[in-house]
Amino acid sequence: MPISIANKANFDDLKLKELFETMWVIRLFEEKVDFFFAKGMIHGTTHLCVGQEASATGSGSVLKTTDWITASHRGHGQTIAKGTDVPQMMAELFGRRNGTNKGKGGSMHIAEMHTGNLGANGIVGGGFPIAVGAALTSKLKKDGKVTLCYAGDGATNEGSFHESLNMASIWDLPVVFFIENNKYGMSGPVEKMTNVKNLSDRSAAYGMPGITIDGNDIIEVINATYDAVERARNGEGPTLIESLTYRWKGHSKSDAKKYRTREEEEMWRETKDPIALAKERFIKAGIFSEEEAEAIKEKAVARIEAAVEFGLNGEVASIDDLMTHVYAD
16 A cells, blocks of 8 residues: 555554544544443443544554553543554443343443543543552563553643652653643633743753654654654653644533633534544545445444444343452452
């Protein structure tokens, strides 16, 4: 296959088509979760990443299956991009025994070890020390694995962020800290929470490279993450990436979004939709036609419908399952 759009990972047109499908799978998955949560069929809470599809897809695409990720509380897209089984993820959200965590973890704890997913984390900043531990293990074992640690902008104000970056830096660990800055913490703009122009500027304090990228441009995400992953794999230490993006939905299901305007939301949807931007760019490059783009979307629709069926047909986890898989045999 030809390479119609230059990228540092040397992804050919077929691979870019696959990534376009992944973006649609992430968005459609989240929309289904939104629908079923509103119907009372998914319990707990959910943090949706609609609008952030290029950030997760582009960064996850440059990792090997054997590499690790730690996902954030807004982690569905991150785990899908890493290759986590989508039907089992849906089953997990429905609380079914055939889910990734046997129906006991829910939205914020999806993990799948054989695809390198160490798990999402409901604790803000909770993934940083786990990622550093995984990267330290890789360095000691000399197994060539890289750990990519996802977090949101708010997590960069946690102590775990600063301690983890410092430790990763002094030990030159193979870890990439990937911050999805979607402009708002739970209920306020990042400008009121952090007094630096770019969150990536914080890398200087720890002697590591830092870069701010357009997180809605999948090619830019691929290029920046590829550089950081290769640097880590070559023993050159960690990198901090700030991926600028935007969540279309609220922080969680209880968020009325009173802290931002509907005009701002509409602007991001109309002009910065990562799927629409990728579609336009890929069509212009000759990777696919308008009709082929629609066919890719319909394939993603079918995958999500099959995932819903798999999840709903699973056996509901019961109270008797509570203490299983807690202790090693």
